[in-house]
Every structure is written in structure tokens, then in C-alpha cells.
Amino acid sequence: MADVTNEAFEGATAVLIAGGGPTGLTLACELAVRGIPVRVLDQRGGPHRESRGKGLNADSLEVFGRLGVEERLSAIGARGLVLRKYFDGAHINDTPTDAGLLIGQWQVEEVLRERLAGLGVRVEYEAGLAGFVQDETGVKARLADGRSIRAAYLAGCDGGHSTTRELLGIPFEGHTEEKPTMVVGDVRAPGLSRDHWHQWYTSDGGGIMLCPMPGTDTFQLQASPETDGRGEPLPPTQEGFQRLFDRHAGMEGIRLTEATWLSDWRVNVRRAARMRDGRVFLAGDAAHVHPIAGGLGMNTGIRDAAALGRTLAAALADPVAAAEPGGALDAYEAERLPAAEALLADTTERHRRVLAAVREPGRGTEAGLD
Structure with a gap:
């Protein structure tokens, strides 16, 4: 130039x-x-x-x-990231995608x-x-x-x-x-495969996703917010991330640790x-x-x-x-x-x-x- x-x-x-x-x-x-x-x-x-x-x-x-x-x-x-799709806890398919550089x-x-x-x-x-x-x-x-x-x-x-x-x-x-649509964060998930972007969805429209971030041992987490007894979204916490994972993924033995970024996102x-x-x-x-x-x-x-x-x-x-x-x-x-x-x-x-x-x-x- x-x-x-x-x-x-x-x-x-x-x-x-x-x-x-x-x-x-x-x-x-x-x-x-x-x-x-x-x-x-x-x-x-x-x-x-x-x-x-x-x-x-x-x-x-x-x-x-x-x-x-x-x-x-x-x-x-x-x-060449592969999206691994689950629905109501069951593995449905793996979808290759080439959407650029992760x-x-x-x-x-x-x-x-x-x-x-x-x-x-x-x-x-x-x-x-x-x-x-x-x-x-x-x-x-x-x-x-x-x-x-x-x-x-x-x-x-x-x-x-x-x-x-x-x-x-x-x-x-x-x-x-007015209300957040999603909670997001960076977490570790020892024992979870890093070969896929895991996407668990449920028939009620909720879900959680864990995307392995290259060059790190962390995943980016995106999930439907937890709600309180009145249906109001709860702020993101590591404990809340674990509850969301257990609810949507149902994978025993996977514990989410070291949440270094916790945030929420709204439209x-x-x-x-x-x-x-x-x-x-x-x-x-x-x-x-x-x-x-x-x-x-x-x-x-x-x-x-x-x-x-x-x-x-x-x-x-x-x-x-x-x-x-x-x-x-x-x-x-x-x-x-x-x-x-x-x-x-x-x-x-x-x-x-x-x-x-x-x-x-x-x-x-x-x-x-x-």
C-alpha cells in the first residue's frame, strides 16, 4: 500500500x-x-x-x-467444523459446515x-x-x-x-x-469431545450449545436462560450453566468448570x-x-x-x-x-x-x- x-x-x-x-x-x-x-x-x-x-x-x-x-x-x-445435533437427548446427526475460520x-x-x-x-x-x-x-x-x-x-x-x-x-x-434470549460464556468441559460443535435442542424450543474454541481447552457455551418461578430469566452463573447442561444434554460425568466469561444476550x-x-x-x-x-x-x-x-x-x-x-x-x-x-x-x-x-x-x- x-x-x-x-x-x-x-x-x-x-x-x-x-x-x-x-x-x-x-x-x-x-x-x-x-x-x-x-x-x-x-x-x-x-x-x-x-x-x-x-x-x-x-x-x-x-x-x-x-x-x-x-x-x-x-x-x-x-x-471444517462439524455440528453434532441432538434432540431431546438423542444424537440425531453430524453436519459438516465450512462457514469460514473458527x-x-x-x-x-x-x-x-x-x-x-x-x-x-x-x-x-x-x-x-x-x-x-x-x-x-x-x-x-x-x-x-x-x-x-x-x-x-x-x-x-x-x-x-x-x-x-x-x-x-x-x-x-x-x-x-426486554428479556435476554440467551446466556453465553467460556467454560471447560473435561471429557467432552472437542471434534464437534455440540448442539442439544429440546422439543420445547430450549437448548444448549458447546463450541470448542481452537488453540484453547475451552468451549463457548450458548444456552436458553434459566428462569425463576415467575418465568423471569436468571443471570448466568457457572452453577446455572451446569444445571442447563444437565437438563438439555443429560450426559452424566461431564462437569463444566472454570467459567471465565459469563454474559447474556438479547435481540x-x-x-x-x-x-x-x-x-x-x-x-x-x-x-x-x-x-x-x-x-x-x-x-x-x-x-x-x-x-x-x-x-x-x-x-x-x-x-x-x-x-x-x-x-x-x-x-x-x-x-x-x-x-x-x-x-x-x-x-x-x-x-x-x-x-x-x-x-x-x-x-x-x-x-x-x-
Whole structure:
């Protein structure tokens, strides 16, 4: 890739990125390989080791090929996963699938951080965005610890609860279901085969899934929530995971241990009303959240980052042309806002298909890949 040379930003920050997840890290790599000065801020205390989004599709791998990390990711992840389906406790079938590269989100982030470090950029943790002002020449960001940073552009890659989006006052249009649909976590399950993604479903529509995460001895767990006597969902716990496993899988002698990530998930279908405000942009979950069916979340954020990287590189190379109507600064939203709208509709339909499929013996998450 050709370097962008801009004397005005030599030794300074051209692009400030809020958020050190897959979207922010991909954008940082896209810019750094072009020689663009970039800083990455993250409000967390440090990196996580949670599986979260767990797959990369062909589009993401193409992006990572350009960035020089595809081989490293492929060496960590796995392909050709077999879905082992059970229904009301009985093994029904095994379904091969080739939906891309199975890999934990934390592993993707680790590889991208290593690539960034090789380019002289390190994620700055405990650096939460508290506010910013922008003018015709740049953005001045204020951090939670009182520091300030000036940059030409700011990219909000800071997740579904984006501080950047909230500070801009951009509506997050759509809906969120009140109750969690699923509990999720990372667990160990000694004695359970790691050759399959186990999917136990029951005729009442409930179930539990355990997916072996490559390069680890853990499984990602996804299950219908436990409920109390009033039918209200209970928060996820390791003990609750075991009860759900015993109820749906019924495999004696398998004990789930060392739950290192416990969370829940609810249907959330929202997108930002716009993805740009002057010199500030939104990407990834900060701009859109949607059902998980099809595994498109992390992958769509990576596509956003690639598009935003092109936009910002062009804007820094020729600021005057980029600012013209229909120029590079307009191109990002023109490309990615319709993509986000289509994504919400697509994943909502995929989610509907999966919910119907799991009530049929021998069917499961592959219904969301069709």
C-alpha cells in the first residue's frame, strides 16, 4: 500500500480511534500500514480473553490478507467444523459446515495488536473518551483522566454503548427486546469431545450449545436462560450453566468448570441514524447491532474499518477534494449506511430461520448460514 505523506501530521495524531476491539484495531492497522499516525484508546483496563464473536468469513480474511495477518490467524483458527445435533437427548446427526475460520475474538484482537506493535502503535488502556469538540481543521478529544488529544479525525469504534455516538447525539434507531434470549460464556468441559460443535435442542424450543474454541481447552457455551418461578430469566452463573447442561444434554460425568466469561444476550436490532458528523465517524457496533445468526457482527465491523481506512487515507492525502460534496468524506457513509440497513434485515431473517430450525430434529445454527 502506498504511504500517505502529510507534513502537517508528522509527529502528530492524524486519526484518533476510540475502541480497541476488532473494528478499531483493523482500522488502526489499515491506517498504520499506510504510514498514517494513529492512536487507539480503550477505556478497559487491558485486553480480554473472551471468545465473543468467533468466526471470520472470506471478506474479513481478504482484509487481513492485505494487512499481513491472515496466515497467523489461519494458523490459530480451525476450518471444517462439524455440528453434532441432538434432540431431546438423542444424537440425531453430524453436519459438516465450512462457514469460514473458527477463532475466538480475543485471539483476533491479539494478532491485530501484535501487528500494530510492529508498526509502532500500542493500544492505550484506561483511556476513556469523555468529550470532544471539532472545528474545520480537526477534533480535540478530552479523556476521562483530564488529558486532551488533538487529531484530524476521530473514529468511534467503541461498541454498542458507544460514548462517541452518545456525545454526538446521533439516534440509535430500532428496538431491543426486554428479556435476554440467551446466556453465553467460556467454560471447560473435561471429557467432552472437542471434534464437534455440540448442539442439544429440546422439543420445547430450549437448548444448549458447546463450541470448542481452537488453540484453547475451552468451549463457548450458548444456552436458553434459566428462569425463576415467575418465568423471569436468571443471570448466568457457572452453577446455572451446569444445571442447563444437565437438563438439555443429560450426559452424566461431564462437569463444566472454570467459567471465565459469563454474559447474556438479547435481540438488539439498531443502527445509527448517520455514521458521520463532520470529522467524527462511527464504525462496527457503535453504528449497528443486530441478531447473531450468521456470525456477521465482527465481520461487518471489519468491513466498516476497511472502508473507513480508505476514506481517511484519501482525506488526508487530498483534504480539499475529500471535503467536496460526493468526495471521500461522503463515501464512507454512502457505502456503509445502506450496508448496515441491509444487515439488520438479513440477520433478523436469519435469526427467525434458526429459531424455527432448532425445533426440528437434526437442524440447528446452519439455518442461519443459508
